[in-house]
Amino acid sequence: MKTAARAAAEAGADGIVAINSFGPCLGVDVETGRLLMGSREGYGWLSGPALKPLALRCVFDIARAVDLPIIGVGGISKGTDAIEFFMVGASAVGICTAAILKGPRIFGRVAREIEKWLDDHGYASVEEVRGLAIRRWEEWAFRTAHVPPILDVDACTGCGLCEASCVYDAIHVVEKKAVLTPEKCYGCGLCVTRCPVRALSIAG
Numbered sequence: 001m002k003t004a005a006r007a008a009a010e011a012g013a014d015g016i017v018a019i020n021s022f023g024p025c026l027g028v029d030v031e032t033g034r035l036l037m038g039s040r041e042g043y044g045w046l047s048g049p050a051l052k053p054l055a056l057r058c059v060f061d062i063a064r065a066v067d068l069p070i071i072g073v074g075g076i077s078k079g080t081d082a083i084e085f086f087m088v089g090a091s092a093v094g095i096c097t098a099a100i101l102k103g104p105r106i107f108g109r110v111a112r113e114i115e116k117w118l119d120d121h122g123y124a125s126v127e128e129v130r131g132l133a134i135r136r137w138e139e140w141a142f143r144t145a146h147v148p149p150i151l152d153v154d155a156c157t158g159c160g161l162c163e164a165s166c167v168y169d170a171i172h173v174v175e176k177k178a179v180l181t182p183e184k185c186y187g188c189g190l191c192v193t194r195c196p197v198r199a200l201s202i203a204g
């Protein structure tokens with residue numbers, strides 16, 4: 001990805017649109033046993049929400065490799081999806097699948113959601129969030145020793161999602177509050193990603 005981006009820059013590109021759909025992929029209609037797509041091999045190409053993490057990684061890599069405007073595309077259907085792309089270095093975003101599925105009004109809705117999100121978070125413009133995740137990543141002190149998450153007991157709703165996700169049996173809900181057993185915890189962070197109310201966090 002970085003090599004291709006640098007080659008595009010050296011060849012005089014004014015900007016980069018990333019990414020396209022990904023594939024080939026396959027799907028099966030289990031009622032008929034037929035492949036879902038109509039190409040000769042039965043292949044199709046992935047787009048929409050499942051593509052977003054791959055697209056974000058590509059934009060992140062391109063933004064760190066070249067100093068060109070990037071239009072981020074892949075799985076955007078709401079304002080915060082677009083904000084993610086801005087944070088990894090995109091200057092603008094594109095939407096295809098969500099417009100096909102929900103109609104062209106999606107463009108105005110996502111634009112309004114971006115504006116509202118920026119207002120709500122005290123940002124004056126997209127420029128202020130552009131590349132933020134890259135700067136945070138540069139500042140990040142990567143650690144190799146594990147630490148247990150920090151639990152905000154007051155914020156915990158006792159939903160149990162952390163308990164369900166911990167394969168180390170290190171966190172349990174007792175009397176509607178999560179209880180962590182640090183000696184059992186491997187610091188994998190999975191429970192942190194599952195908590196819907198951000199009651200769990202990892203230091204740093």
Ligand SMILES: Cc1cc2nc3c(=O)[nH]c(=O)nc-3n(C[C@H](O)[C@H](O)[C@H](O)COP(=O)(O)O)c2cc1C
Pocket residue numbers: 019020021046047048049051073074075076094095096097098
């Ligand atoms: C039905 C469909 C047709 C597409 N046709 C093209 C195309 O002709 N040329 C192209 O560069 N990308 C094409 N794409 C890829 C989109 O431009 C876009 O890069 C990709 O779908 C990821 O964005 P999305 O998740 O918002 O759809 C197509 C995507 C879909 C779903």
Ligand code: SF4
Pocket residue numbers: 148149165166167168169170171180184185186187188189190191192
């Ligand atoms: S960080 Fe990992 S090991 Fe520790 S409690 Fe959470 S899910 Fe379990």
Ligand code: SF4
Pocket residue numbers: 155156157158159160161162163173177178194195196197198199200
């Ligand atoms: S996932 Fe979060 S809110 Fe739910 S029980 Fe665990 S810590 Fe509490």
